[in-house]
Amino acid sequence: MAAGRTQRGEQTRTTIFRAALDLFRERGYEATTMRAIAERAGVAPGSSYHYFPSKSHLVLEFYRHVHALHVATCAPVLARERDLTARLRGVIRAVVMTCEPFHDVAGSIFSTVADPGSALNVFGADAKPLRESVIALYAEVVGGSDTRLPSDLTAELPRLLWLYQMGVLYFWMLDTSAGRLRTLEVVDETCDLIVRLISVANLPPLRRSRRRLLALVRSIAEEIAAG
Amino acid sequence: MAAGRTQRGEQTRTTIFRAALDLFRERGYEATTMRAIAERAGVAPGSSYHYFPSKSHLVLEFYRHVHALHVATCAPVLARERDLTARLRGVIRAVVMTCEPFHDVAGSIFSTVADPGSALNVFGADAKPLRESVIALYAEVVGGSDTRLPSDLTAELPRLLWLYQMGVLYFWMLDTSAGRLRTLEVVDETCDLIVRLISVANLPPLRRSRRRLLALVRSIAEEIAAG
DNA sequence: CCTTGGACCTGAACATGTTCAACTTTGAAT
DNA sequence: ATTCAAAGTTGAACATGTTCAGGTCCAAGG
Numbered sequence: 001m002a003a004g005r006t007q008r009g010e011q012t013r014t015t016i017f018r019a020a021l022d023l024f025r026e027r028g029y030e031a032t033t034m035r036a037i038a039e040r041a042g043v044a045p046g047s048s049y050h051y052f053p054s055k056s057h058l059v060l061e062f063y064r065h066v067h068a069l070h071v072a073t074c075a076p077v078l079a080r081e082r083d084l085t086a087r088l089r090g091v092i093r094a095v096v097m098t099c100e101p102f103h104d105v106a107g108s109i110f111s112t113v114a115d116p117g118s119a120l121n122v123f124g125a126d127a128k129p130l131r132e133s134v135i136a137l138y139a140e141v142v143g144g145s146d147t148r149l150p151s152d153l154t155a156e157l158p159r160l161l162w163l164y165q166m167g168v169l170y171f172w173m174l175d176t177s178a179g180r181l182r183t184l185e186v187v188d189e190t191c192d193l194i195v196r197l198i199s200v201a202n203l204p205p206l207r208r209s210r211r212r213l214l215a216l217v218r219s220i221a222e223e224i225a226a227g
Numbered sequence: 228m229a230a231g232r233t234q235r236g237e238q239t240r241t242t243i244f245r246a247a248l249d250l251f252r253e254r255g256y257e258a259t260t261m262r263a264i265a266e267r268a269g270v271a272p273g274s275s276y277h278y279f280p281s282k283s284h285l286v287l288e289f290y291r292h293v294h295a296l297h298v299a300t301c302a303p304v305l306a307r308e309r310d311l312t313a314r315l316r317g318v319i320r321a322v323v324m325t326c327e328p329f330h331d332v333a334g335s336i337f338s339t340v341a342d343p344g345s346a347l348n349v350f351g352a353d354a355k356p357l358r359e360s361v362i363a364l365y366a367e368v369v370g371g372s373d374t375r376l377p378s379d380l381t382a383e384l385p386r387l388l389w390l391y392q393m394g395v396l397y398f399w400m401l402d403t404s405a406g407r408l409r410t411l412e413v414v415d416e417t418c419d420l421i422v423r424l425i426s427v428a429n430l431p432p433l434r435r436s437r438r439r440l441l442a443l444v445r446s447i448a449e450e451i452a453a454g
Numbered sequence: 455c456c457t458t459g460g461a462c463c464t465g466a467a468c469a470t471g472t473t474c475a476a477c478t479t480t481g482a483a484t
Numbered sequence: 485a486t487t488c489a490a491a492g493t494t495g496a497a498c499a500t501g502t503t504c505a506g507g508t509c510c511a512a513g514g
Contacts, residue, residue, distance in 0.1 A: 006480075006491060030344065034471060044494045046473075055471065107343035115338030116400050117257065123401055173343050174350055176454065182447065189443055193436050200432055209420050216416050220409065227403070233461060233510090261501060271464045273503075282501065 013051040016041045020058045021065070025101070029059070029108030053119070056112045060120050062102075063109065064130060070098045071137060084145040084198075088161065089191040091141050095165055096172055096183055103180075106173045122166065123224060135162045147195075150202065152214040157198075159221060164194065240278040243268045247275075247285045248292070252328070256286070256335030280346075283339045287347050289329075290336065291357060297325045298364060311372040311425075315388065316418040318368050322392060323399055323410055330407075333400045349393065350451060362389045374422075377429065379441040384425075386448055391421065 019041035023032040034055055038045045052058050077090030112118055119126050138158035172183040201210040246268035250259040261282055265272045279285050304317030340349050347353050365385035399410040428437040
């Protein structure tokens, strides 16, 4: 799918991606034309397509880039904290901070990634490696905490937290408050609520519901993985 | 924004919209070109733009159309049922049923409506009348039930259920299971869970969290309404 | 009947994402 | 050194959403 088997090719690929990254940041996604990317990279307009199937695939690369930053940012928190709320809050805050420089571009990126018709849909095949990687991060959040969880939660919670992260990022994208304080407020409030819900979900009035819901989540996840 | 001040203009507007509706249904959104719409409507390619600012604004009209169908479909259920779970499930099932004929188109529509950069974003100004209308439907779901709710829930629950509807529709859109059974399964499970959560949220371990969360939801909603 | 102003309509032109047939470069096998 | 196939590169061409300067239609006022 992606070329770049020669050193020269790899070089060109990188050059094109960096040009795209710069321009996305300078002007936003829509305002960046493929011709402009090509020009800045010093190649012909058609060259991008040898390395990236479409303009939006450049976005996937961008997302990979951001995810790597996110993982790096999380490391200290995950090494230090054992409390589940603190770990979760740390990781979610980190993703918001990491994305902050790209706030203006984020809209276009999200719309590409949310579009069910797009090849890059978050639930789709192209995004799978990255998705698994993010879910693994949340497995680490859960696994490294001192909270003991029932096995069905251990299995499915990371996936649900990944979903939660998507929700937070969507809110953050639309957030126009000064210093994006609204988002931080929402993060603090919801992280707390989630952990509280996890405990309550073990009590009689909810335990049955929890089991049923997680079984459903599991079977859906398996279906996606299979198809 | 929308012309159509003459009878003749109104006629043309309708013709164009119906042509678009047909073509969207036949070929999907992306595959429908503005030229094809114009051709089927028997007008020039530029004519659409006299009535609809863009191709995606045709989608807003489409969404209005679907919402009207949805409201009509809900009426019997809301007249009959008093149980909150039954009312909620009825309305959510209705929206899924109403949208079913447009399943193939739904993806493009959703991506337009979810795009924060789009003028048509669900949280944005252009979509406000429709949004309020949907929220009002959920106020009816809650208000007409025999369940007594704390005042903060009465105020904010409709908005949250609107959000829930969006989530269900997103799932439905990606659902490729036979007869869309997966979606119905998810709907039944989550409607039940929501109502259960509402009761549990009144008990000591969660009451405080509920109040804080709803206060946050409220202040955010006010901010959106103001800006 | 003529004039006038605004709504309505047209279709050529533009910008942009994408394709592709043809061309060049590269590096290893002969 | 020569060959050759694969990788890399090019830029003209295409389809499509959108714009806009110019034209047509029609009802009301003179």
